[in-house]
Amino acid sequence: MSRVVVVGGGYGGSAVAKALDEHTDVVLVEPKEAFVHAAGSLRALVRPDWAENIFFPYDRLLTRGRVVRDRAASVGPDGVTLPSGERIAADHVVLATGSGYPYPAKTDTDSAAEALERLRATHKELADAPRVLIVGAGPVGLELSGEIKAVWPDKRVTVVDPAERLVPGFEPDLREALHRQLDELGVRVRLGTALTEQPPTEPARAGTFTVGTTGGPITADIWFRCHGVRVNGGFLDDALSAAVTPQGRVRVTESLTVEGFEHVHAVGDITDLAEAKMAGYAMQHADVVAKNILARVRGERPTATYHPSPVPSILLPLGPEAGVGQFPTPDGTTILPPEAVARYKGADLFTGRFVELFGVDRQP
Ligand SMILES: Cc1cc2nc3c(=O)[nH]c(=O)nc-3n(C[C@H](O)[C@H](O)[C@H](O)COP(=O)(O)OP(=O)(O)OC[C@H]3O[C@@H](n4cnc5c(N)ncnc54)[C@H](O)[C@@H]3O)c2cc1C
Numbered sequence: 001m002s003r004v005v006v007v008g009g010g011y012g013g014s015a016v017a018k019a020l021d022e023h024t025d026v027v028l029v030e031p032k033e034a035f036v037h038a039a040g041s042l043r044a045l046v047r048p049d050w051a052e053n054i055f056f057p058y059d060r061l062l063t064r065g066r067v068v069r070d071r072a073a074s075v076g077p078d079g080v081t082l083p084s085g086e087r088i089a090a091d092h093v094v095l096a097t098g099s100g101y102p103y104p105a106k107t108d109t110d111s112a113a114e115a116l117e118r119l120r121a122t123h124k125e126l127a128d129a130p131r132v133l134i135v136g137a138g139p140v141g142l143e144l145s146g147e148i149k150a151v152w153p154d155k156r157v158t159v160v161d162p163a164e165r166l167v168p169g170f171e172p173d174l175r176e177a178l179h180r181q182l183d184e185l186g187v188r189v190r191l192g193t194a195l196t197e198q199p200p201t202e203p204a205r206a207g208t209f210t211v212g213t214t215g216g217p218i219t220a221d222i223w224f225r226c227h228g229v230r231v232n233g234g235f236l237d238d239a240l241s242a243a244v245t246p247q248g249r250v251r252v253t254e255s256l257t258v259e260g261f262e263h264v265h266a267v268g269d270i271t272d273l274a275e276a277k278m279a280g281y282a283m284q285h286a287d288v289v290a291k292n293i294l295a296r297v298r299g300e301r302p303t304a305t306y307h308p309s310p311v312p313s314i315l316l317p318l319g320p321e322a323g324v325g326q327f328p329t330p331d332g333t334t335i336l337p338p339e340a341v342a343r344y345k346g347a348d349l350f351t352g353r354f355v356e357l358f359g360v361d362r363q364p
Pocket of ligand 1: 007008009010011012013029030031032038039040041042070071072073096097098099100101105106140232235267268269270277278279280281282315
């Protein structure tokens with residue numbers, strides 16, 4: 001039976017591993033104790049009673065294959081080496097190590113219990129902080145502002161960003177709706193505003209401070225860094241490194257094989273596809289890669305391809321009941337009203353679909 005080694009069990013890697021489990025010998029290499037559903041992490045911060053919902057243990061993801069709880073130290077076209085030196089040979093390799101993001105948007109520990117404890121500790125510090133500064137007005141910073149306001153409407157929440165416009169690349173109607181809803185929530189958005197110095201406190205730690213910005217000083221009691229995605233790479237061997245871009249991403253073909261390697265695939269944030277880095281896309285990549293690997297295993301020609309959509313989509317909740325959304329339809333672009341954003345995403349932040357994927361006994 002063909003051995004497929006999937007490196008990284010995030011959105012893309014878990015989906016590939018699951019799709020191939022029945023027909024191949026899958027080994028999923030992942031250091032985390034449980035899958036962390038990043039789209040729910042900001043709700044987990046403001047709602048500690050709900051926080052457990054973002055963790056999904058790997059033990060029921062696969063029935064035939066196995067999960068190796070470790071980090072790949074080196075990955076080549078024919079297998080993976082673990083930090084211990086142990087080698088896992090592969091007929092097919094799938095790179096799915098995604099990206100890191102400053103806490104709390106993505107967790108910074110491999111232990112689910114520690115991650116939960118840290119979220120709950122930060123919640124306590126945030127609860128006692130009347131003034132919150134969010135640095136970065138991308139989807140993560142804005143989503144955080146909405147989650148905070150939904151729980152603590154009286155907190156003073158300020159979001160700063162050097163950019164002049166929110167969500168560039170999206171429809172003007174979406175942008176207007178976003179500004180309107182942020183105003184209604186009382187979130188102060190300061191665009192064209194950069195920090196002129198680092199705040200003296202650690203991000204996500206309470207402590208009153210005043211920091212200089214190009215728009216004047218801001219005083220706050222806690223701040224969050226909401227920018228700075230890092231691609232998780234650095235473990236590719238000399239052969240595969242030839243396909244790495246200066247940004248650390250991996251060049252892929254339309255079949256989602258790594259350029260120059262027919263048996264090495266890549267999915268999710270590690271790919272250099274011209275699209276926003278999103279879990280939804282990572283799962284679409286997973287579908288294409290699983291189909292192509294299964295075709296090869298059957299001795300057929302792989303025919304599934306992936307082409308990024310020219311129209312970007314987004315679902316950006318501002319708490320459980322507000323938010324904006326845009327997605328492409330055959331008739332053009334549809335802008336969603338807040339009730340639809342809440343229904344599709346805001347209410348449960350997609351936790352339901354992972355309950356099914358990971359086979360956990362839990363109500364979404
Ligand atoms: C707050 C927040 C909200 C978001 N909301 C949405 C949303 O609503 N919709 C959406 O589509 N996208 C959303 N995103 C983006 C989404 O989280 C990313 O696009 C997604 O995580 C990428 O998935 P991935 O499978 O490429 O990798 P990841 O989910 O980043 O997973 C990579 C995995 O690889 C593992 N790994 C890393 N290094 C190694 C190694 N050396 N060896 C083995 N394993 C390794 C990591 O532990 C991790 O589990 C959000 C992001 C954030 C931060």
